Amino acid sequence: MSQQRQLPPEIQKMIDQYQAIRENYVNLNVELKAIESELVDIDHLLNILKGLNENAELYKLVGHVLIKMSRDEIVRELEERREILVLKKDKYSKQLEIISKQLKEFEDKIRESLSKYGITIG
Secondary structure (H helix, E strand, O other), X not given: OHHHHHOOHHHHHHHHHHHHHXXXXXXXXXXXXXXXXXXXXXXXHHHHHHOOOOXXXXXXXXXOEEEEEOHHHHHXXXXXXXXXXXXXXXXXXXXXXXXXXXXXXXXHHHHHHHHHOOOOOO
C-alpha cells in the first residue's frame, strides 16, 4: 500500500479505474454462475415434469402457501423463466467479454506507465 501512495496520480487513477472494472467483472461473473445454476435446475425439473402423467397432482410454493397447478402450467412457467435466463446469460457473457478486453487494455497501459518510472510488475 505504501508503494501506491508514491505512484504518480495518473497511474493511481488508472489503477483505481482498473479495480472498479475488475469488481464489476467479478460481480457479473457471480451473477452469471447463479443463472447457469438455475438453468441446470430448471432443465432438471422440466425433464422430471415431462415424464409425469398430465393429471399428476402438483403444487407450487408461493410465499408460505402451496397452490395446486396443472403440469402444463408449471412447465409453461418454467419454460418462460428459462427463456429469460438464457437471454440474461447471453447478455452477461457478452458483457464479461467486453470487460475482459477492457481489463487487458488497462493492464497493458498500467504496465507501460509503470515501466516509464522503472517499475516492473510480474
